[in-house]
Amino acid sequence: MSAIKKVAIFGASGNFGAPITTALVKAGFEVTIITRPASSSTFPDGIPVIRTDYTAEKLTAALFGQDAVVCVIGPAGVETQATMIDAAEAAGVRRFIVNHFGWGPGFRNLPEFDEIGAKRKVALERARQLSQSNSEFTWTSISIGNPIDWALRRFPLMGFDVNQRSATIYDEGTEEFTGTTLAGIGQSVVGVLTHPAETANRFVLARSIQVCQNQLLDAFQRVTGQAWKVEHGSAKDLLGSGRKKHREGAGRWGLDLLVYQLYAPGEARCVLASKEDSDAGLLEIVEETPEEIARKAMGAVVE
Known part of the structure; x- marks a missing residue:
């Protein structure tokens, strides 16, 4: 798999998005921020910002030419992530990091969280489907445990x-x-994108x-x-x-x-995961x- 250089990020001003954006820039990626036209969020100077409606057509145009997408949108926007994934695949994006930062597959969540989990699962399943039908499109989900x-x-x-x-x-x-610390969360994204073959189409387990x-x-x-x-x-x-x-x-x-x-x-x-069973070494956390x-x-x- 060829190197990933151009990375678009949704949710760049958020609690996790800000340190992820900083880590990506520091690691030398060409970062572009995607946000809604009405967003009042502020972003670091020097990073291109595309303001667009979150429709499949407009997101496809916004994501054209990007190698990877990182999604770190807040809970209110989780239901739009499947549209983002469709647009990324249509635009030729090769890696989509799904906004599933949490405890990962198999975690014994209390039943009260089932509804929230079901909403997140929709996007994950869509990414899996597209990766099976298009070998050029891949996904990763990062499990961080407690931030x-x-x-x-x-x-x-x-x-x-x-x-x-x-x-x-x-x-x-x-x-x-x-x-996983905020710095570790930022590094986990950098680690995924600098090791695309080893992290393709799976959950990776981060820990600090x-x-x-x-x-x-x-x-x-x-x-x-x-x-x-x-x-x-x-x-x-x-x-x-x-x-x-x-x-x-x-x-x-x-x-x-x-x-x-x-x-x-x-x-x-x-x-x-234990230190040995986690992906912290691969991700350089x-x-x-x-x-x-x-x-x-x-x-x-x-x-």
Whole structure:
């Protein structure tokens, strides 16, 4: 498979899209941003931006001449991804990175997430179909596990309030999970596109670390040089609260259930892959320490 040079990206200003765009530019790819005409998003200087309606005809024209497409659109736009895939194949694009960043195939999601999963599956199945009928068109989906530095900084429910320097340890605090940092997510996309033959038509498994809450708490305390206030909770309580919110149609039910899945005692539900069984080596993702994760999560908070 010939080298990929020109890459179009959807969702370039998003939480994952921004670091992916930065990583692609740094790696030397010719990046083009695709967005809707009415979008108010801002983008880095020097990167071409095509504003177009998301119809098959207009997207095909916008994607003509691109070698690859990276889709990192937000949840509201997931249902348009199948159209993007059709347009990419029609335009002669050779690789489409499907917006399926998460835990990958076979993950034991709670049934409350079935509807969301079904929407994402539509695009994945469309990419598979087109790759079978057109050998020049290929796809990749990147499984990242927990986006760890971003999630720790943004969601105190995950157990760490980086502003208050306090922690909630669920159960024994020993349940391990894997995560990929924002830098690792950017590198995972670069890795896929620099190894197109090895990553064609499959899920790749990314990871930056395998860790538990107790290890993270120790790391946060070492990085800040002070003892954090620690409380204890039960992952099972999050399961109950999340399901109650879901039944009642309340917001943020998903966060409760996601954190439950992360820390459900004795299940190892959220260990995506061991270092040896992952694709981190192929993708050239650096394995990080708890202290490095803590520093990234703290960001500008650390004095």
